[in-house]
Amino acid sequence: xxxxxxxxxxxxxxxxxxxxxxxxxxxxxxxxxxxxxxxxxxxxxxxxxxxxxxxxxxxxxxxxxxxxxxxxxxxxxxxxxxxxxxxxxxxxxxxxxxxxxxxxxxxxxxxxxxxxxxxxxxxxxxxxxxxxxxxxxxxxxxxxxxxxxxxxxxxxxxxxxxxxxxxxxxxxxxxxxxxxxxxxxxxxxxxxxxxxxxxxxxxxxxxxxxxxxxxxxxxxxxxxxxxxxxxxxxxxxxxxxxxxxxxxxxxxxxxxxxxxxxxxxxxxxxxxxxxxxxxxxxxxxxxxxxxxxxxxxxxxxxxxxxxxxxxxxxxxxxxxxxxxxxxxxxxxxxxxxxxxxxxxxxxxxxxxxxxxxxxxxxxxxxxxxxxxxxxxxxxxxxxxxxxxxxxxxxxxxxxxxxxxxxxxxxxxxxxxxxxxxxxxxxxxxxxxxxxxxxxxxxxxxxxxxxxxxxxxxxxxxxxxxxxxxxxxxxxxxxxxxxxxxxxxxxxxxxxxxxxxxxxxxxxxxxxxxxxxxxxxxxxxxxxxxxxxxxxxxxxxxxxxxxxxxxxxxxxxxxxxxxxxxxxxxxxxxxxxxxxxxxxxxxxxxxxxxxxxxxxxxxxxxxxxxxxxxxxxxxxxxxxxxxxxxxxxxxxxxxxxxxxxxxxxxxxxxxxxxxxxxxxxxxxxx
Amino acid sequence: xxxxxxxxxxxxxxxxxxxxxxxxxxxxxxxxxxxxxxxxxxxxxxxxxxxxxxxxxxxxxxxxxxxxxxxxxxxxxxxxxxxxxxxxxxxxxxxxxxxxxxxxxxxxxxxxxxxxxxxxxxxxxxxxxxxxxxxxxxxxxxxxxxxxxxxxxxxxxxxxxxxxxxxxxxxxxxxxxxxxxxxxxxxxxxxxxxxxxxxxxxxxxxxxxxxxxxxxxxxxxxxxxxxxxxxxxxxxxxxxxxxxxxxxxxxxxxxxxxxxxxxxxxxxxxxxxx
Numbered sequence: 001x002x003x004x005x006x007x008x009x010x011x012x013x014x015x016x017x018x019x020x021x022x023x024x025x026x027x028x029x030x031x032x033x034x035x036x037x038x039x040x041x042x043x044x045x046x047x048x049x050x051x052x053x054x055x056x057x058x059x060x061x062x063x064x065x066x067x068x069x070x071x072x073x074x075x076x077x078x079x080x081x082x083x084x085x086x087x088x089x090x091x092x093x094x095x096x097x098x099x100x101x102x103x104x105x106x107x108x109x110x111x112x113x114x115x116x117x118x119x120x121x122x123x124x125x126x127x128x129x130x131x132x133x134x135x136x137x138x139x140x141x142x143x144x145x146x147x148x149x150x151x152x153x154x155x156x157x158x159x160x161x162x163x164x165x166x167x168x169x170x171x172x173x174x175x176x177x178x179x180x181x182x183x184x185x186x187x188x189x190x191x192x193x194x195x196x197x198x199x200x201x202x203x204x205x206x207x208x209x210x211x212x213x214x215x216x217x218x219x220x221x222x223x224x225x226x227x228x229x230x231x232x233x234x235x236x237x238x239x240x241x242x243x244x245x246x247x248x249x250x251x252x253x254x255x256x257x258x259x260x261x262x263x264x265x266x267x268x269x270x271x272x273x274x275x276x277x278x279x280x281x282x283x284x285x286x287x288x289x290x291x292x293x294x295x296x297x298x299x300x301x302x303x304x305x306x307x308x309x310x311x312x313x314x315x316x317x318x319x320x321x322x323x324x325x326x327x328x329x330x331x332x333x334x335x336x337x338x339x340x341x342x343x344x345x346x347x348x349x350x351x352x353x354x355x356x357x358x359x360x361x362x363x364x365x366x367x368x369x370x371x372x373x374x375x376x377x378x379x380x381x382x383x384x385x386x387x388x389x390x391x392x393x394x395x396x397x398x399x400x401x402x403x404x405x406x407x408x409x410x411x412x413x414x415x416x417x418x419x420x421x422x423x424x425x426x427x428x429x430x431x432x433x434x435x436x437x438x439x440x441x442x443x444x445x446x447x448x449x450x451x452x453x454x455x456x457x458x459x460x461x462x463x464x465x466x467x468x469x470x471x472x473x474x475x476x477x478x479x480x481x482x483x484x485x486x487x488x489x490x491x492x493x494x495x496x497x498x499x500x501x502x503x504x505x506x507x508x509x510x511x512x513x514x515x516x517x518x519x520x521x522x523x524x525x526x527x528x529x530x531x532x533x534x535x536x537x538x539x540x541x542x543x544x545x546x547x548x549x550x551x552x553x554x555x556x557x558x559x560x561x562x563x564x565x566x567x568x569x570x571x572x573x574x575x576x577x578x579x580x581x582x583x584x585x586x587x588x589x590x591x592x593x594x595x596x597x598x599x600x601x602x603x604x605x606x607x608x609x610x611x612x613x614x615x616x617x618x619x620x621x622x623x624x625x626x627x628x629x630x631x632x633x634x635x636x637x638x639x640x641x642x643x644x645x646x647x648x649x650x651x652x653x654x655x656x657x658x659x660x661x662x663x664x665x666x667x668x669x
Numbered sequence: 670x671x672x673x674x675x676x677x678x679x680x681x682x683x684x685x686x687x688x689x690x691x692x693x694x695x696x697x698x699x700x701x702x703x704x705x706x707x708x709x710x711x712x713x714x715x716x717x718x719x720x721x722x723x724x725x726x727x728x729x730x731x732x733x734x735x736x737x738x739x740x741x742x743x744x745x746x747x748x749x750x751x752x753x754x755x756x757x758x759x760x761x762x763x764x765x766x767x768x769x770x771x772x773x774x775x776x777x778x779x780x781x782x783x784x785x786x787x788x789x790x791x792x793x794x795x796x797x798x799x800x801x802x803x804x805x806x807x808x809x810x811x812x813x814x815x816x817x818x819x820x821x822x823x824x825x826x827x828x829x830x831x832x833x834x835x836x837x838x839x840x841x842x843x844x845x846x847x848x849x850x851x852x853x854x855x856x857x858x859x860x861x862x863x864x865x866x867x868x869x870x871x872x873x874x875x876x877x878x879x880x881x882x883x884x885x886x887x888x889x890x891x892x893x894x895x896x897x898x899x900x901x902x903x904x905x906x907x908x909x910x911x912x913x914x915x916x917x918x919x920x921x922x923x924x925x926x927x928x929x930x931x932x933x934x935x936x937x938x939x940x941x942x943x
Contacts, residue, residue, distance in 0.1 A: 482773050482781075489759040489770040496757040496818075499719050500825055501745035502774045 005138045007259040008252065013144040015251020016151035017210045021224055022231040022243045023158060024202030030238045031171055031195035032081065033089035035412055037100040037364075037419070040225030041107035042080075042200055043207025044218060046073050048115050050208045051124050051216055061127075068208070069201050077200025078193045084594050091598065092491075093411040097362045098551045098597040101544050104222065106590030108541075111218050113583025126212045147209045154202065155244060161198075162240075171195055219541065223278075226423060229416060230282035236289070250281050272427035279420035279427075286417055287405045313476050313558070317469035324465035328458040336457045337529065338569055343464040344370075344526040346565025349550055350471050350558070351518035356547075357556035357600060358479055359511045360491035362415040365402075365422035366519050366546050371538030372398050372425070373520025374527040375435045375442065383445035383528075391524035392517040399516020400509050407505045414508075422540035430535035441534040444527035454528075464525050471518055472558045487511065545571065545586075551593040554602025563604065672697040672860050673718065673829055678727030680713050680884075687713045688724070689884035695829070695877075700851050700861040702871045702892075705881035706904060711864040712754050714881070715831050718862075719751050720744045731829070750827030752818035754834050754864070760807030764817055767806050768792050771824035792820040797846060812838030816847075823854075830854065832863040836870055848874045872896065880904065 025039050036042075046068050053064035084103060088096040115122070128142035162168035170191045206228075207221055214220050231250050235242030254277040261273060308316070324343075328336060348366055355361050363369075373391040380390050406417045430436050446455050447463075454463045478484050490497050490504055497504055527533045549568050554560030571589070575582040596602050671694035680688040688710040695701045703711050716722035718729055720741040729737050736744055759767050772785045793799040796816040801809050806817060815835050822830060836844045844867060851861055851874050865871050871878060872892040880888040880895060882904040888895060895901055 485762065485766055485770050486773060488761050489767075492759040492761055493757040495721060495741075496753070496759065496821075497770075497774070498721070498741035499745055499749075499751050500771045500774045500821065501742050503740075503742045 002137045003259065005136075007255045009138060009140055009144060010259075011252035011255030012248065013147050013213075013251070014210075014254060015248035016148045017206050018224075018227045018231050018251055019151045019244045019247035020147075020154050020202050020209070021206035021228040022247050023154060023240055024199035024206070025225070025228045025232050026235065026237055026240055026243050027158070027171075027195045027202070028077075028081075028199035029232070032085070032192045034081075034085050034096050035093075035100065035229075035237075035416075036080070036085075036103070036199075037097065037225060038080075038103035038107055039199075039203050039228060040207075041104040041222040042073075042076065043203040043205075043210075043224055044221035045107050045111050045207075046076075046204030047124065047207035047211040047216060047221055048111055048122075050204075051122055051211070052115070055122070055124065065208070068204055073201040073204035074197035077196035077198070080200065081193050081196035082189075092360060093415070094356060094360050094362045094600070095598055097364075097412070097415050098547060099594050101364065101547055102551065102590040102593035102597060104225075105544055105548050106587050106594075108218050108222060109583045109586025109588075109590060111583070113581075113587065116583070117218075122216045124208070124212045124216060143209070143212060150205070150209070151244075154205075155240070158240060167191065167194060223423065226282065226420060227278040230278045230285065230420075233282060233285045233289070233416075246285075250278060253277055253281060272431055275427045276424050279423045282420045283405060283417065286409065286413055289409060289413070307479050308476065308558075310473065310477060310480070313473055317473060321462070321465045321469055325462050328461045331458065333457045336461050338573065340457075340461045340464050340529040341526065342566040342569035343461065343468050344522045344529065344565075345546070345568040346562045347464075347468055347471050347522040347525065348519055348546060349555075349561035349564045349568070350468075350475050351515040351522070352547070352550045352555050353558065353561050354475055354478065354518065355511060355515035356550065357554075357560075358484060358487045358491070359508075359515075361411050361508070361511070362547070363418045363512075363515065363543070364415055364547065365418040365425070365540065365543050367538045367542040368418075368422040368425040368540060369395050369399060369516045369519035370523030370526065371430055371435075371535070372516075373523030374444070374533055374538070375430075375523075376520065377524035377527050378442035378444045378533070379434075381445065383447040385447065385449050387447060388521060388524055391520045395520025395523070396513040396517030399519075400513040402516075403509045403512035407509060414512075419540075422543055425538070426535075426540045430538060436533075436535035441532040442527070443532050444524075444530070446528045446531070460529060464529065467521065467525060468562075471521065472561075475518075476558065545589070548589050548593040550602075551597045551600075552589060552602055554600065554604035556601045557604050557608075559607070560602050560604035671695060672732060673862065674728075674730040674733070675714065675718065676728040676730065678714070678717055678729065679725045680710070680717060680722060681725045687884055688717065690727070691881065691884060691886055693879045693886050693889060695860060695862050697828075697860050698855055698858055699876040700855050700863065700874050702875035702878040703862060703864050703881060704866075704868075704871060704878060709881040710884040711881055712833055713884075715751060715833055715864065718831060719749055745825060745827075748826075748828035749831065750822035750825055750829070751831035752815060752822055752833055752835060756811065756814050756818065758806040758814045758817055758821075760805065762806055763803050764798065764806055764809065765789050765793065765802040767817055767821050768824050771821045775825040788824065792824055795823065796820045796850065797843075810838065812836075812840075812843060815839070827859065829860045829862065832861060832865075834864055834866060836865060836867045844870055 021039065021043060025036065028039075029035050049072060050064055050068045053059045053067060054061050059067075080103060085096065085099055088099060126141060126143035127146050131142050133140045133142065133145065160168075162172055167190075170187075171194070206224065210224065211221065227250060228247075229237075231246035232243045234246030234249075254274060257277050258274045324339070328339065331339070348370055351366060351369070352363065355363055373395045376394045377387050377391040380387050382390065402417060402421045403414065406414045436442060446453075446460050448454060449463070452459075454460045479487075486497070486502065486507070490502070490507065494504060523538070526537065530537075546564075546568055549564045549571070550560070553564035553567060555564075571585060575585055578585075599605060673695040675691055675693050678688055678691045679686065691710070691714060693703075703714065705711055713722060717724045717727075720736075720739060720743075724737065727737070728735055731744075731747055731749065736747065739747070759770060762770065768789045769785060772788055773780050776783065776785070789802075790799065793802055796819050798809075798813050798816050798820065801813055801817075806814060809817070815838055819830075819832065819835060836847055839847060848870055851863070854861060855876075863871075863875070875892055878890065878892055878895045879886055880898075880901050887904060888898045888901050890898070
């Protein structure tokens with residue numbers, strides 16, 4: 001009984017901290033409709049700031065708290081709302097996810113840059129450490145009491161703010177309709193900024209309260225967002241009382257699992273289970289949520305990157321394979337490994353092109369799916385085509401299983417389900433004895449296909465290049481065909497697709513499964529390349545980096561995927577070459593993703609425009625100055641199906657779609 | 670024999686009632702008008718009929734069969750097509766491809782072995798936008814995009830067509846041609862239910878008109894009867910000329926854009942509960 005009470009106290013403490021974080025999440029989401037994946041990361045950074053002020057700089061605790069909670073965190077919140085995410089609430093869910101994931105990565109970058117891992121262990125002492133309270137045999141720490149009391153104060157404060165003040169009423173109104181609010185003289189901007197100031201401060205508070213218990217670490221505190229949104233989801237991200245119920249329930253459940261797991265036989269195999277309770281809790285809620293209505297009044301057409309014809313892609317594909325073969329013949333093995341890794345990551349990027357670029361859905365678990373593919377390939381131990389196919393098929397089935405619970409829900413929930421799935425795989429599956437155990441690498445044999453052995457490093461990289469081209473061709477064929485048109489149509493208007501008779505639920509599951517299958521192939525190939533492979537390759541954080549890089553280079557084109565894959569390979573190489581700037585590199589990529597995240601075509605889109613720009617802007621100038629040069633302005637053709645891939649037409653197309661009706665577009669009509 | 674039966678439907682958003690015990694029937698082969706002041710709940714009614722909005726209570730039946738709980742796509746298979754007040758064309762696709770997607774969806778796997786190019790041309794000719802076939806749908810004028818939505822809906826061969834303010838964005842001669850098109854569709858045996866603010870068009874084309882005000886049907890009858898109805902005149906003139914009271918304005922947004930943007934959230938309620 002005493003044990004039970006102790007677990008209950010711990011559970012209430014954790015739940016209270018979750019509730020503080022979750023109510024901040026609800027406040028920011030419900031006023032601006034931007035779901036802040038970085039909520040936990042913000043809490044993490046401010047826990048570090050608090051440590052720095054109170055421990056390293058030696059400021060008094062009260063002053064540190066005032067500085068962090070009342071000055072820095074609110075300002076950061078306003079900065080995020082005003083500068084990084086303005087107007088994202090009405091953008092497609094995918095865009096706001098990409099931008100807030102970028103903020104998450106940026107926050108981790110900032111933390112690792114300023115407070116690098118290698119320096120002496122950091123810890124935040126508990127409040128009033130040592131003054132233990134004895135309550136009928138149960139020992140309660142002041143930290144626990146304070147957290148529970150603060151969470152009650154936060155709940156009361158939010159109630160008074162929302163129900164009893166003018167600005168609170170405006171906040172509730174802006175949930176309903178921000179445009180309408182501004183029509184009636186409410187300043188929606190002020191309301192949104194205030195909500196983010198408070199919400200961010202609550203994230204910081206939760207981080208500071210939890211840091212003494214779970215440790216001052218980059219990733220554990222960042223994952224607080226999963227607990228917070230699992231709780232918030234019970235209130236459908238809008239109801240504060242239900243959020244508190246969810247948070248307390250989650251805290252208690254987690255505490256009981258930790259407490260009683262050791263009594264269950266075989267518990268040593270489930271060591272990762274406690275950490276997974278929030279993710280499991282979330283899955284349960286997602287399954288129970290009612291059907292989401294279809295969105296009406298969404299954003300319309302999106303500027304598309306050019307889609308090459310199959311013929312043209314074949315030419316490029318053959319060129320790429322030949323190029324890799326020629327290069328591979330003269331490369332050192334370590335360089336070959338890098339090239340192979342880049343190819344594997346490019347294939348992984350292609351899974352995002354299909355899912356995110358064409359379908360408009362976001363996955364935050366690409367590497368988890370790749371990991372499944374790798375485990376399957378190693379375990380099946382069929383070093384031939386069958387092994388690769390099994391890796392694809394089984395990963396696709398896993399993808400479908402992840403998507404089915406959220407079948408009835410919209411993109412945000414699908415993305416959150418993938419984040420939870422990624423964490424489950426990280427904590428529970430990859431570390432289990434069926435997979436890598438604790439950093440116990442698996443061995444993969446390189447395949448031989450149709451009698452050809454791909455055992456040598458160079459040969460194997462050639463094989464990977466061929467696979468990359470094949471996957472790219474499949475993706476292009478899908479995009480150009482019936483399925484691709486339906487995907488684009490679904491991205492543009494789900495409501496219209498529904499009223500035309502399309503059952504989008506299974507379509508979505510199929511899309512997700514296909515994307516997961518490609519990721520599985522990537523993982524299997526990566527396993528073969530590395531020969532021995534461990535779970536650290538597939539940590540969930542890599543999935544977030546991948547999404548960032550996809551946002552920077554563009555997720556709508558094969559070119560973007562290939563460049564992005566190479567970049568994904570190079571980033572850790574650069575970080576280990578220049579360890580002093582490792583964190584800064586994350587920040588740079590994150591800033592790039594925040595800037596470019598709104599246009600899913602990324603940098604590649606601008607690259608495609610360069611030749612057109614040269615011909616349109618540079619040629620006339622040059623021709624004026626040097627009449628002797630035979631420079632021609634580009635000729636325009638009617639934009640038919642087959643010509644779609646030609647750069648001039650694409651550039652004209654793009655300019656035209658973004659609303660700049662330039663004279664050359666008029667001329668092309 | 671009535672094709673569509675809306676029976677005592679109520680829709681509430683939070684504390685606001687957008688549709689309040691609406692009752693009406695639509696007869697097969699007719700062009701029926703659904704008119705009413707802004708915020709009367711017309712678009713919400715359409716959303717209930719097509720399944721985009723679940724009513725708080727009440728029943729919708731098609732051909733005597735209850736479809737109140739049927740998912741959107743199944744209703745489409747039963748022959749309900751619609752266009753949207755706020756455009757829902759597939760902006761990244763060309764006009765022709767918009768129709769092609771509709772045909773692909775409608776044909777299912779059967780369509781794999783059939784060229785649909787002729788059908789597309791036919792649909793675009795029918796609504797009179799063949800000239801725009803290769804334009805991207807987000808670059809065409811609003812009126813044209815509305816006609817495109819009609820063509821796209823016709824591609825699924827609907828028995829019952831719901832048109833939400835189809836003539837806005839069309840000029841006078843285009844509106845006249847559009848009226849003829851509606852009569853032609855009715856002549857083919859299709860049933861049209863139309864929300865429309867252009868009274869000339871409504872009076873000239875509709876066989877029957879239902880008038881909705883504050884979510885309730887306040888009158889129904891032939892155009893001549895509606896024109897002469899004092900209740901309708903009051904409801905209309907009360908809003909058309911006089912400035913709207915604040916409360917009524919708020920209703921406007923709940924009923925119209927509210928029902929449009931209401932479900933565009935990721936959950937079904939947008940009210941921040943305390």
